[in-house]
Amino acid sequence: MTATPKRYAHFIDNRAAEAGDGGTIPVMDPSTGEIFAEIARGSAAEINRAVTSARLAYDGASVADGAWGRFSALERGRVLRRWADAVDAHAEELAQLESRDTGKPLRQARADAAALARYFEFYSGAADKLHGQTLPYQAGYTVFTVREPHGVTGHIIPWNYPMQIFGRSVGAALAAGNACVVKPAEDACLSLLRAAELAAGCGLPAGALNIVTGLGPEAGQALAEHPGIDHISFTGSTVTGKRVAQAAAEHHCPVTLELGGKSPQIVFADADLETALPVLVNAIIQNAGQTCSAGSRVLVERPIYDAVLERLAEKFRALVAGPASADLDLGPLISPRQLQRVGAYLHEARAQQIHVLAQGSIASDAPAGGCYQVPVLLADVPAGHRLAQEEIFGPVLAVTPFTSEVDAVRIANGTPYGLIAGVWTGDGARQMRLARVLRAGQVFINNYGAGGGVELPFGGVKASGYGREKGFEALYGFTTLKTVAVRHG
Numbered sequence: 001m002t003a004t005p006k007r008y009a010h011f012i013d014n015r016a017a018e019a020g021d022g023g024t025i026p027v028m029d030p031s032t033g034e035i036f037a038e039i040a041r042g043s044a045a046e047i048n049r050a051v052t053s054a055r056l057a058y059d060g061a062s063v064a065d066g067a068w069g070r071f072s073a074l075e076r077g078r079v080l081r082r083w084a085d086a087v088d089a090h091a092e093e094l095a096q097l098e099s100r101d102t103g104k105p106l107r108q109a110r111a112d113a114a115a116l117a118r119y120f121e122f123y124s125g126a127a128d129k130l131h132g133q134t135l136p137y138q139a140g141y142t143v144f145t146v147r148e149p150h151g152v153t154g155h156i157i158p159w160n161y162p163m164q165i166f167g168r169s170v171g172a173a174l175a176a177g178n179a180c181v182v183k184p185a186e187d188a189c190l191s192l193l194r195a196a197e198l199a200a201g202c203g204l205p206a207g208a209l210n211i212v213t214g215l216g217p218e219a220g221q222a223l224a225e226h227p228g229i230d231h232i233s234f235t236g237s238t239v240t241g242k243r244v245a246q247a248a249a250e251h252h253c254p255v256t257l258e259l260g261g262k263s264p265q266i267v268f269a270d271a272d273l274e275t276a277l278p279v280l281v282n283a284i285i286q287n288a289g290q291t292c293s294a295g296s297r298v299l300v301e302r303p304i305y306d307a308v309l310e311r312l313a314e315k316f317r318a319l320v321a322g323p324a325s326a327d328l329d330l331g332p333l334i335s336p337r338q339l340q341r342v343g344a345y346l347h348e349a350r351a352q353q354i355h356v357l358a359q360g361s362i363a364s365d366a367p368a369g370g371c372y373q374v375p376v377l378l379a380d381v382p383a384g385h386r387l388a389q390e391e392i393f394g395p396v397l398a399v400t401p402f403t404s405e406v407d408a409v410r411i412a413n414g415t416p417y418g419l420i421a422g423v424w425t426g427d428g429a430r431q432m433r434l435a436r437v438l439r440a441g442q443v444f445i446n447n448y449g450a451g452g453g454v455e456l457p458f459g460g461v462k463a464s465g466y467g468r469e470k471g472f473e474a475l476y477g478f479t480t481l482k483t484v485a486v487r488h489g
């Protein structure tokens, strides 16, 4: 007999807030296809309640009354530090929840829970180190700058790394003194609702953090349009990001856009292949390829092209997809819709005689209702082909040869995206040249950090978005700069 799905409410004012007229949305376990929970389907009404709650917390009169906007930087840091410890103490519970909700293998979900704690730890320490400057000006003046929070910030989160993206975004926004309203993805939000409950037990006052669950075109759109939102941090697809930026522009609201990618890894003939090969494979199968910064294109210098393909093929044939709890090489995709989307790309590849060089397998005991996609290695993909240009968001690697450094840079930079890039070469001068000419927000030389690095500013150029999250840099994005000029004679 199937258990009754557990019901999850919104989190507003430090309490569970039941679904309003919108009803609920079923939550599916991608490993089995089973509906195991339901979330509230928020609308403009719940978004408005959450924004009102955040505004009160931000504008309140005193710390004693729980006014987050009045907390000193030190006090904000201490709350975040306690929250980091609480997440650490509940890491296994959070990982199990995230793993079931998204289908990601348990070890990845555990790494994500650790990253969530680490973001809060990092921003707890950073909160009281964010400051302005004094500026030279005319005689008789003292001029200084002050970094101030925006006020109420909106956070729209995708389903692929809910804990990590929530941690980096909300951690930095709260450290800077903002009150937050979060709209997680309808496909994966359970870990965030639990993390918010933990925050309430760590001294985060009511209203400083609110979560409204629901669909993008409903709750998400209402958040982007709400005139009470002072800044929006959006992480998701390029198409939706554009829509969010347009809605925000109507009320002069600044936006940070963390969007998709088609990130290249360039392998030169002098590369250390023993180190590079496992990284090339992991960068596309991590989270079943559903990573914005997945290394989804590998460009290989002609003299070693056949040898690299052969070794990649051997590794791909050994990869096995299976249920999240089995902790295999990769889990299922997030949903039947995503499975169909990836399948359509592969169908096109076969129809157009793109060379499917190797593929992995699905564990024989994987439940029939799960959203499993075998990892696929495509060889000789022309640089201009859709499979080498568009974000597939699945475990599909496109390999393309190049003939020279100039050729490699042209191909690497030749997509609409510019999120991250990897370069594998022993030549120091070439490392520096490529670090400078590759159009991407991050360049990794002889390593590749898909999604990693709490301390490292992250974001894109071109269709991959603008603004930076992570690291200290994120704090600048979650504050606005005021210049004060004092004429004293």
Ligand code: NAD
Pocket: 156, 157, 158, 159, 160, 161, 165, 183, 184, 185, 186, 214, 215, 216, 217, 219, 220, 221, 222, 224, 235, 236, 237, 238, 240, 241, 243, 244, 257, 258, 259, 260, 261, 291, 292, 293, 391, 393, 419, 459, 464
């Ligand atoms: P998506 O754009 O469909 O959804 C992202 C979020 O936006 C969800 O919460 C969704 O409910 C919401 N949304 C949808 N329509 C909306 C609307 N009209 N108004 C406001 N909000 C709306 O993306 P997805 O499929 O959930 O995530 C996958 C995408 O996210 C990929 O393109 C991936 O590259 C990108 N991503 C980027 C980063 C990064 O940091 N650059 C990180 C993770 C994922």
